[in-house]
Amino acid sequence: MSDLSLLKRLCTARGISGSEDAVRSLILEEIRPYADSVEITPLGNIIVFKKGAKRPQNRLMVSAHMDEVGLIVTHITDEGLLKFDTVGGIDRRVLCGRAVTVNDKIPGVIGAKPIHLLKEEEKGKSVPLEDLYIDIGAADRVEAEQYVLPGDPVCFDSIFDTSHGMVKSRALDDRAGCAILISMIQSDLPYDMFFTFVVQEEIGLRGAKTAAYVVQPDAAIVVESTTAADVAGVKKDRQVCRVGEGPVLSFMDRHTIYDKEYYRMAFSAAKRIGVKCQAKQAVAGGNDAGAIHVSRSGVRTIAVSLPCRYLHSAVGLISQDDYEAAGKLISALAGDIAGGVSYDQ
Amino acid sequence: MNELKELLFRLCAAPGTPGDEHAAAQIVAEELSQYGEASIDSMGNVIAKLGKKGAKEHIMLDAHIDQIGLIVTGIDDAGFLHIDRSGGVDRRVLPGSPVLVYGREVLHGIVCCTPPHLSDGSEDKVEPIDKLSVDVGLSKEEAEHLIQPGDRILLYAEPKALLGSRVSAAALDDRAGVTALIRCVQLLADTDLNCELTVVCSSREEVGGQGAMTGTYSVNPTRAIAVDVSFAAQPDVPPEKCGKLGGGPMIGIAPALDRIMSDRFVELAKAAGMPYKLDVMGGSTGTNCDEISVTRKGVPSALISIPLRYMHTQVEVIDLNDVENVAKLMADYIKEVQA
Numbered sequence: 137m138s139d140l141s142l143l144k145r146l147c148t149a150r151g152i153s154g155s156e157d158a159v160r161s162l163i164l165e166e167i168r169p170y171a172d173s174v175e176i177t178p179l180g181n182i183i184v185f186k187k188g189a190k191r192p193q194n195r196l197m198v199s200a201h202m203d204e205v206g207l208i209v210t211h212i213t214d215e216g217l218l219k220f221d222t223v224g225g226i227d228r229r230v231l232c233g234r235a236v237t238v239n240d241k242i243p244g245v246i247g248a249k250p251i252h253l254l255k256e257e258e259k260g261k262s263v264p265l266e267d268l269y270i271d272i273g274a275a276d277r278v279e280a281e282q283y284v285l286p287g288d289p290v291c292f293d294s295i296f297d298t299s300h301g302m303v304k305s306r307a308l309d310d311r312a313g314c315a316i317l318i319s320m321i322q323s324d325l326p327y328d329m330f331f332t333f334v335v336q337e338e339i340g341l342r343g344a345k346t347a348a349y350v351v352q353p354d355a356a357i358v359v360e361s362t363t364a365a366d367v368a369g370v371k372k373d374r375q376v377c378r379v380g381e382g383p384v385l386s387f388m389d390r391h392t393i394y395d396k397e398y399y400r401m402a403f404s405a406a407k408r409i410g411v412k413c414q415a416k417q418a419v420a421g422g423n424d425a426g427a428i429h430v431s432r433s434g435v436r437t438i439a440v441s442l443p444c445r446y447l448h449s450a451v452g453l454i455s456q457d458d459y460e461a462a463g464k465l466i467s468a469l470a471g472d473i474a475g476g477v478s479y480d481q
Numbered sequence: 482m483n484e485l486k487e488l489l490f491r492l493c494a495a496p497g498t499p500g501d502e503h504a505a506a507q508i509v510a511e512e513l514s515q516y517g518e519a520s521i522d523s524m525g526n527v528i529a530k531l532g533k534k535g536a537k538e539h540i541m542l543d544a545h546i547d548q549i550g551l552i553v554t555g556i557d558d559a560g561f562l563h564i565d566r567s568g569g570v571d572r573r574v575l576p577g578s579p580v581l582v583y584g585r586e587v588l589h590g591i592v593c594c595t596p597p598h599l600s601d602g603s604e605d606k607v608e609p610i611d612k613l614s615v616d617v618g619l620s621k622e623e624a625e626h627l628i629q630p631g632d633r634i635l636l637y638a639e640p641k642a643l644l645g646s647r648v649s650a651a652a653l654d655d656r657a658g659v660t661a662l663i664r665c666v667q668l669l670a671d672t673d674l675n676c677e678l679t680v681v682c683s684s685r686e687e688v689g690g691q692g693a694m695t696g697t698y699s700v701n702p703t704r705a706i707a708v709d710v711s712f713a714a715q716p717d718v719p720p721e722k723c724g725k726l727g728g729g730p731m732i733g734i735a736p737a738l739d740r741i742m743s744d745r746f747v748e749l750a751k752a753a754g755m756p757y758k759l760d761v762m763g764g765s766t767g768t769n770c771d772e773i774s775v776t777r778k779g780v781p782s783a784l785i786s787i788p789l790r791y792m793h794t795q796v797e798v799i800d801l802n803d804v805e806n807v808a809k810l811m812a813d814y815i816k817e818v819q820a
Contacts, residue, residue: 176760217716229607232792233574235649241687243641243648245798247791249717251571252767254790262573262607269716271798273643273788275727281645294635297589302618304579304589367593368561374599378597379618445616450576450593453618 140456142166142318142478143303144296146311152206152223153339155223155289158240159202163314167321181347182333187324188325193476196318197330197353198466199344199424199436200313200360201337204306205448207290209270212281216238218244220290222265224338228231230449231275235293236270242283244272244290256442272293301456302379308452309361310337312442316359316463320470325465327474336425341391350429355398355473356437358425359466361454362386362416364443376420377443380411380455383462388419391426397440398473404421405468411461416441438473440466482801484645488504489660489804490640493650498550498567498581498633499688500525505546505674506685509659509682515563516666517680526696531666532678537679538818542558542665542811543769544658544709545686548651551580551615551634556604560624561593561614564634564745571595573607574794579637582617584628589637590617605694605702625694636795640688644802647726653797655686657787657804664808665815669698675820686769697776704742705782706811707764709768711760713788724788730807733784737765737774742783742814755806783812 151159153370161183167184168174175183182202205224212218222228234246246268251259268283270290274280294306317331330351334343348356366378377384385402386394406413431436442462445453497505502525509527517531527546538768545813556562562582570752581587593614615634617624638709640650650656659682666680672713674767679700686709697705711731712723724731732746750757765771766784785807790798 183483213716215716225597227577227594230577230594233571233578233636233791233796235641235796243649245643245796247573247715247789247796247798248573248794250792251569251713251714252792253718253722254571257571258610260607261605262576267666267717270651271643271715271796273645273647273649273798275645293590299588300617300623304618322779356586363596365599366559367595367597367613367616368557368559369593370595370599376596390631421688445640446577446591446594447596449594451577453591453616455618473494 142297143312143315146314147296147307148331148450150291151203152289152291153203153336155337156202165317166318170321176347176349177298179336179343181185181196181343183330183347183350184321185320185330188327190327192327192474194474196470196474197332197351197356198317198437199332199334199356199358199428200317201334201343201424202314202339203311203335204309205338209284209286209288209290211286212277212278216276216280218270220270221368224448225472226448228265231268234450235444235448236290237293238272238284238290239288242272244270246270272373294451302453304451304453306451308405308444308454309447311413312361312459313359314452316466317465320467324473326471329470329474332370334424340457341424341427345427348428349433353407353435354437356428356440357466357470358423358428358437360439360441361444361447362441364445366465367445376418377414377452379443379445380458381414382458383426383465384414384416384443386416386439387408389422390420390421394438395436402438402440402469405472409464409468411464413465441477485664485801485805486648486757488663489656492582492656492659493652494642496635499547499685501633502546502684509546512663513680516670523764524695526568526691526692527682528696529680532674532676533596535676536675536677536820538816539702541662541679541697541700541705542662543680543681543683543705543707543773544662545655545769546659547684547687549687551630553628553629553630553634555675556621556624556628558621560619560621561616562628564610564615567611569783571793574609575613581635582600582615582628582632582636584632586627590615592631601633638795648796649798650800651795651798653789653799654710656791657710657799661708661804661807664805666719668808668812669815672816674815676818678815683769690769690772694772697773697780702780704723705773705780707768707770707773707782708785710789710792710808711786711789712792715790716786724758724760726788726790728758728788728801729803730785730790730810731758733760733766733786735762735766737771739781742781746783746810746814751808753813755810
């Protein structure tokens with residue numbers, strides 16, 4: 137059984153891009169006793185080095201991002217309502233009606249014009265971002281300003297539910313990846329490895345770029361969550377990947393063409409250790425690999441992702457089996473890559 | 482105010498979609514039984530009898546106990562739930578919303594939302610309800626074991642305190658009204674009333690007011706006061722259509738309502754130095770008053786509303802001071818009824 141309590145601690149911590157402090161503290165607490173060295177970079181990445189049983193053939197960096205998508209307060213109206221912008225790629229259809237927390241402590245809600253007063257043509261249209269606002273119950277601007285300032289981060293309120301073999305939670309992207317890295321750091325490794333917990337993925341892969349510069353790896357494994365579109369009304373050929381079919385391996389996305397040998401090695405490793413895995417069946421999305429694989433003179437890179445439904449919204453869904461399989465696959469693959477196993481000879 | 486908040490949150494946390502109000506009704510009946518004889522009738526109304534039995538005047542207080550929600554209509558081959566609306570849910574707040582499914586066990590679900598890369602440029606559009614589904618993360622077989630058509634779904638939002646005396650919860654429409662009735666009864670607990678007083682927390686308002694219809698028939702009152710919610714000022718709502726959070730009771734004036742009662746409430750609010758707002762409607766009221774007032778030979782009725790933002794979403798907002806003032810206003814009215 138995977139350690140879901142660790143995942144719960146990570147997913148319930150709040151940390152949109154640029155405000156990852158709470159997540160960072162939590163991770164540092166978990167890894168400090170197990171790491172050989174820990175470095176915090178100027179932008180806030182955590183870089184961990186841990187010695188393994190042997191010296192590696194390839195200097196390997198395993199990376200996950202700490203930040204999550206969310207909102208940021210941009211303006212306080214005279215009525216004491218908070219206007220906001222999105223941080224990261226949030227589908228605006230999922231904003232209306234959500235409960236949120238501003239600045240890690242002030243409860244708020246994103247309301248809507250009452251349905252009774254809508255014109256017929258408004259009923260089937262999502263509310264444009266510029267018409268949305270957060271209500272914290274302030275009577276006016278003066279009261280609101282005692283609690284909130286423009287620039288304050290906003291997170292969705294959510295659930296953490298683990299019934300029936302699934303995990304339904306906020307921020308699974310990419311706290312599930314962070315949890316997998318932490319578990320690796322807390323176990324014995326076959327080779328020396330670097331682990332990076334990076335900031336600001338959701339606004340342009342910014343933490344990973346700087347972390348890769350510091351680590352100077354030969355090879356990288358990016359541990360992510362990726363959109364599973366296996367939901368009602370989507371045809372099989374457009375589902376990209378499916379929850380319950382195992383971790384997802386990418387050959388190409390909007391930012392990266394992945395290392396072909398590593399891609400094949402990952403499938404072989406999965407077969408060897410007896411876990412399911414699946415190909416990401418679309419050239420869509422992107423992740424920190426986009427920044428890492430072009431770091432310095434280039435880094436051989438692969439991404440292993442958890443299939444996650446409703447990725448950038450208040451509550452996502454992953455399978456516990458996928459989570460466990462991803463942990464096993466990434467450990468095996470990390471050993472193979474660091475040890476210089478070649479599949480192409 | 483803290484006790485009032487706790488009572489309100491307790492009521493809001495109990496599920497009670499139209500026709501399935503029992504869990505909420507049970508809590509309300511227990512609460513009201515501290516003050517009089519309370520029971521739940523065959524339509525799911527909570528009816529509590531107080532005051533002076535057989536008095537000439539018999540006042541009925543009404544607030545509806547049901548809340549809007551969703552209902553399971555079927556389960557597809559991949560285990561997703563087909564749904565319909567149970568009351569006027571705003572579908573714009575549904576995509577990506579966490580929900581609770583009340584099957585053989587209570588399950589966390591999510592209203593399906595197609596990923597943006599598949600929306601083909603139509604991310605402005607919110608699908609009609611028969612195209613929306615709920616994901617409980619179960620296979621068809623597992624889902625069929627735990628859930629059946631007819632099971633109810635609530636939009637999930639934990640009641641929470643905002644700044645000052647403002648609170649947010651799903652079901653404030655009309656658990657805020659129910660809370661006002663209970664608070665009114667508390668305020669009257671030490672008074673010898675000259676009238677008979679019956680509290681009705683009625684079922685099925687959100688689907689037509691069937692609970693109030695039958696409840697009023699069986700209570701057979703001489704006058705009735707209904708408490709519901711009405712629009713509070715918020716961006717996009719024209720000022721002439723709304724009250725204000727913290728702006729006090731909204732006293733209804735409408736052809737369907739009794740003008741003498743409405744006027745008396747205005748006088749009482751003034752006498753108490755309480756803020757209030759007139760809520761004028763041109764015909765009927767869209768509340769239980771429409772059914773109550775035409776029961777049997779007719780019942781003179783008044784409507785007092787609690788201003789509320791974001792009606793029919795899972796994040797409705799009210800000010801607790803308004804609930805307290807509505808309760809006090811009704812108590813003042815009931816106290817002065819002559820034998």
